[in-house]
Amino acid sequence: xxxxxxxxxxxxxxxxxxxxxxxxxxxxxxxxxxxxxxxxxxxxxxxxxxxxxxxxxxxxxxxxxxxxxxxxxxxxxxxxxxxxxxxxxxxxxxxxxxxxxxxxxxxxxxxxxxxxxxxxxxxxxxxxxxxxxxxxxxxxxxxxxxxxxxxxxxxxxxxxxxxxxxxxxxxxxxxxxxxxxxxxxxxxxxxxxxxxxxxxxxxxxxxxxxxxxxxxxxxxxxxxxxxxxxxxxxxxxxxxxxxxxxxxxxxxxxxxxxxxxxxxxxxxxxxxxxxxxxxxxxxxxxxxxxxxxxxxxxxxxxxxxxxxxxxxxxxxxxxxxxxxxxxxxxxxxxx
Amino acid sequence: xxxxxxxxxxxxxxxxxxxxxxxxxxxxxxxxxxxxxxxxxxxxxxxxxxxxxxxxxxxxxxxxxxxxxxxxxxxxxxxxxxxxxxxxxxxxxxxxxxxxxxxxxxxxxxxxxxxxxxxxxxxxxxxxxxxxxxxxxxxxxxxxxxxxxxxxxxxxxxxxxxxxxxxxxxxxxxxxxxxxxxxxxxxxxxxxxxxxxxxxxxxxxxxxxxxxxxxxxxxxxxxxxxxxxxxxxxxxxxxxxxxxxxxxxxxxxxxxxxxxxxxxxxxxxxxxxxxxxxxxxxxxxxxxxxxxxxxxxxxxxxxxxxxxxxxxxxxxxxxxxxxxxxxxxxxxxxxxxxxxxxxxxxxxx
Numbered sequence: 191x192x193x194x195x196x197x198x199x200x201x202x203x204x205x206x207x208x209x210x211x212x213x214x215x216x217x218x219x220x221x222x223x224x225x226x227x228x229x230x231x232x233x234x235x236x237x238x239x240x241x242x243x244x245x246x247x248x249x250x251x252x253x254x255x256x257x258x259x260x261x262x263x264x265x266x267x268x269x270x271x272x273x274x275x276x277x278x279x280x281x282x283x284x285x286x287x288x289x290x291x292x293x294x295x296x297x298x299x300x301x302x303x304x305x306x307x308x309x310x311x312x313x314x315x316x317x318x319x320x321x322x323x324x325x326x327x328x329x330x331x332x333x334x335x336x337x338x339x340x341x342x343x344x345x346x347x348x349x350x351x352x353x354x355x356x357x358x359x360x361x362x363x364x365x366x367x368x369x370x371x372x373x374x375x376x377x378x379x380x381x382x383x384x385x386x387x388x389x390x391x392x393x394x395x396x397x398x399x400x401x402x403x404x405x406x407x408x409x410x411x412x413x414x415x416x417x418x419x420x421x422x423x424x425x426x427x428x429x430x431x432x433x434x435x436x437x438x439x440x441x442x443x444x445x446x447x448x449x450x451x452x453x454x455x456x457x458x459x460x461x462x463x464x465x466x467x468x469x470x471x472x473x474x475x476x477x478x479x480x481x482x483x484x485x486x487x488x489x490x491x492x493x494x495x496x497x498x499x500x501x502x503x504x505x506x507x508x509x510x511x512x513x514x515x516x517x518x519x520x521x522x523x524x525x
Numbered sequence: 526x527x528x529x530x531x532x533x534x535x536x537x538x539x540x541x542x543x544x545x546x547x548x549x550x551x552x553x554x555x556x557x558x559x560x561x562x563x564x565x566x567x568x569x570x571x572x573x574x575x576x577x578x579x580x581x582x583x584x585x586x587x588x589x590x591x592x593x594x595x596x597x598x599x600x601x602x603x604x605x606x607x608x609x610x611x612x613x614x615x616x617x618x619x620x621x622x623x624x625x626x627x628x629x630x631x632x633x634x635x636x637x638x639x640x641x642x643x644x645x646x647x648x649x650x651x652x653x654x655x656x657x658x659x660x661x662x663x664x665x666x667x668x669x670x671x672x673x674x675x676x677x678x679x680x681x682x683x684x685x686x687x688x689x690x691x692x693x694x695x696x697x698x699x700x701x702x703x704x705x706x707x708x709x710x711x712x713x714x715x716x717x718x719x720x721x722x723x724x725x726x727x728x729x730x731x732x733x734x735x736x737x738x739x740x741x742x743x744x745x746x747x748x749x750x751x752x753x754x755x756x757x758x759x760x761x762x763x764x765x766x767x768x769x770x771x772x773x774x775x776x777x778x779x780x781x782x783x784x785x786x787x788x789x790x791x792x793x794x795x796x797x798x799x800x801x802x803x804x805x806x807x808x809x810x811x812x813x814x815x816x817x818x819x820x821x822x823x824x825x826x827x828x829x830x831x832x833x834x835x836x837x838x839x840x841x842x843x844x845x846x847x848x849x850x851x852x853x854x855x856x857x858x859x860x861x862x863x864x865x866x867x868x869x870x871x872x873x874x
Contacts, residue, residue, distance in 0.1 A: 249769045250741035354789040364767055440729040447730050491738040497724045
């Protein structure tokens with residue numbers, strides 16, 4: 191009995207090891223492809239109009255990255271852990287933004303505003319943990335339901351919150367540090383942090399394992415419940431950080447704010463090579479995907495194209511990325 | 526004995542019938558009191574027409590005229606709206622003020638009951654349309670900003686950014702298009718290429734990144750005039766410019782007045798156009814008085830040919846600062862049932 195258990199564990203560990211190695215090499219090729227695509231976009235734009243390379247363009251693109259770049263990390267955490275997709279992200283975003291705006295208006299110290307807002311994201315994450323980890327509901331349906339319920343509650347709670355242009359949080363959205371918006375740096379820092387965690391730490395490898403091969407992970411002694419719970423709470427907290435950034439960008443927060451973020455977030459995650467089946471993805475590739483998707487709307491304006499083209503192109507990219515992801519999975523299974 | 530009983534029963538039956546007929550004939554013979562009914566948007570806290578759950582102005586206006594008044598909250602819900610429609614018919618309303626998504630089923634109900642309907646903002650064939658003069662609103666706002674551009678920049682902005690909300694269709698075309706026309710009326714020599722239209726979604730969240738991209742595509746433009754479908758679209762432009770650098774100068778003029786009152790007004794939002802949405806019913810009484818007098822006013826049910834036009838009121842930020850907030854205006858309007866909010870509050874030029 192003991193021998194068979196040991197044998198199972200060894201098999202599980204070996205499966206996991208193979209999985210992680212493949213995940214790593216797929217991620218690096220995605221980074222390369224994305225860098226090429228992004229560079230091509232910039233080159234084509236510069237050839238069309240040489241003034242594409244300006245500090246104003248740089249400012250526009252980096253501002254575009256600030257909220258998207260944080261939300262994709264939240265989504266990618268769920269995807270890599272095998273949680274499919276977190277469709278309740280807009281609620282974490284909006285709840286946090288609402289609290290950040292309201293508490294700022296009430297004169298609370300900034301640090302308290304930030305902590306409470308982030309904790310609100312954890313609360314949404316805990317709701318997802320209850321439905322998905324405890325009740326074992328389908329993650330897509332559960333997070334969608336949490337999203338609907340949360341949106342409904344927020345619609346009843348507030349219609350809009352106005353912020354003064356003199357408030358600290360609005361001023362935060364205007365500060366630039368070495369030409370980058372100040373709100374860009376938390377996004378970059380979180381990207382590097384998650385990359386390092388998932389590449390070099392046991393926690394990162396275990397979360398990847400839980401997503402890639404939950405059976406092998408369980409046999410190896412990894413608690414699926416613990417890591418899935420951790421991921422949903424982290425995802426909620428990270429989305430909440432994006433909510434604070436959203437508040438700093440708009441002096442009129444509405445109960446519909448953030449609703450349009452889901453499509454570009456999912457596009458960026460899939461484009462960067464995160465498999466919707468879980469178990470693979472590279473957070474640096476995510477950063478490049480965000481950079482590309484943030485450059486796209488600005489480039490479209492230089493070509494004289496309207497914003498309608500942005501949604502159209504994002505949709506096409508999403509279909510392409512999902513198709514490639516599915517094809518890779520079929521090939522893997524076929525081996 | 527049997528015959529006496531039968532006779533008694535017949536007399537009793539006849540007396541009962543007469544007792545029933547007389548009140549009924551008396552009732553039908555008496556003149557019917559005009560009953561004004563109102564179906565409201567109904568979600569508390571929502572801006573504009575979507576929020577009110579009660580219409581104090583309509584109630585006061587009806588009372589001042591000696592009419593009956595009956596109102597229901599549609600709660601922006603289709604099922605509730607249909608239920609309320611049935612109640613209005615049961616109540617034998619003489620006319621209905623209605624804010625809700627007009628549907629064929631609703632129209633059929635009221636048409637069958639022969640009850641005239643005055644609809645706010647959302648036109649419907651066969652219903653009297655009460656709406657803002659959107660073209661005039663845009664034009665007046667554009668002219669007001671044009672005068673500022675003339676004074677401050679000698680009619681030489683580097684760009685005129687127009688933040689649209691294309692989803693609202695003809696209303697956007699009239700309002701936002703009207704603003705460009707108004708600017709051109711005061712500053713006819715501005716190069717047409719400086720006018721840039723974009724989808725602002727009617728919100729800061731959508732307008733701001735879109736404006737950033739346009740400013741990036743025009744890196745030498747620093748003096749920016751901003752107009753749009755509403756205040757939020759214009760403030761989005763203002764904030765975008767601020768994010769990209771302190772060397773931008775923006776002069777903005779909005780519409781709808783949502784961000785021009787209170788203590789959080791952006792200093793670069795120089796003015797807006799108020800519609801006094803909370804007092805819409807006060808404009809409807811000119812039509813209602815005709816209906817109550819037994820006349821049948823000509824049906825005008827299109828956005829381009831409304832039965833009642835709400836006059837737009839352009840206000841500068843300084844003027845807006847002296848106005849009470851919408852809730853207070855609504856209460857005051859209820860206290861003056863023979864007037865309307867435009868006459869009460871629009872600053873005289």
